[in-house]
Amino acid sequence: KAGVxxxxxxxxxxxxxxxTLSCSPISGHRSVSWYQQTxxxxxxxxxxxxxxxxxxxxxxxxxxxxxQFSNSRSEMNVSxxxxxxxxxxxxxxxxxxxxxxxxxxxxxxxxxx
Amino acid sequence: xQRVTQPEKLLSVFKGAPVELKCxxxxxxxxxxxxxxxxxxxxxxxxxxxxxxxxxxxxTADLNKGETSFHLKKPFAQEEDSAMYYCALNxxxxxxxxxxxxxxxxSS
Numbered sequence: 001k002a003g004v005x006x007x008x009x010x011x012x013x014x015x016x017x018x019x020t021l022s023c024s025p026i027s028g029h030r031s032v033s034w035y036q037q038t039x040x041x042x043x044x045x046x047x048x049x050x051x052x053x054x055x056x057x058x059x060x061x062x063x064x065x066x067x068q069f070s071n072s073r074s075e076m077n078v079s080x081x082x083x084x085x086x087x088x089x090x091x092x093x094x095x096x097x098x099x100x101x102x103x104x105x106x107x108x109x110x111x112x113x
Numbered sequence: 114x115q116r117v118t119q120p121e122k123l124l125s126v127f128k129g130a131p132v133e134l135k136c137x138x139x140x141x142x143x144x145x146x147x148x149x150x151x152x153x154x155x156x157x158x159x160x161x162x163x164x165x166x167x168x169x170x171x172x173t174a175d176l177n178k179g180e181t182s183f184h185l186k187k188p189f190a191q192e193e194d195s196a197m198y199y200c201a202l203n204x205x206x207x208x209x210x211x212x213x214x215x216x217x218x219x220s221s
Contacts, residue, residue: 003156033208042213043199056207090157098203099145104157 025093
């Protein structure tokens, strides 16, 4: 079966701009979660969606938001980009949350200049 | 606060040597813990979870609630075990709290 697909793979944006990242989960998976990965902080949880509802949110500013569609595809948006937002953003899908195996995408590398 | 600590950034061993990757956690309640692994140029993937109590690729991990630890062990390391290993804690059934990871380097 097809894995988790994230688009785009690479992005370069300017400070102050906004960006939207997309994640297509494995077919049948209803939970999608997002993580930010940086060399200094490692993998940090952003938020999790299940059946179009946000069930959990990490400790990130309100500039980070997301949504999930009825087909389980998810998007995350970052507004008013800052240099510190440069990171690898990973999406993971699972059947119904963190108690089931999470399958990760290859990530979107965001660079803010 | 819920937290996962992996004290070693890098662990270098020779092929055939035993391996122990350390993981300690802080969690109020009954924890559910995982080990995820990322091989070079591959995606992050599940290696094992404590509730399954199985051995994957020769690796085992035992949850020690008294010491709040979930160390990953393998008796004889192989070169193909070289990878980045992350310990993770299930938070509220919806999020994984990751440690900062340990790079395992196995040389011949």
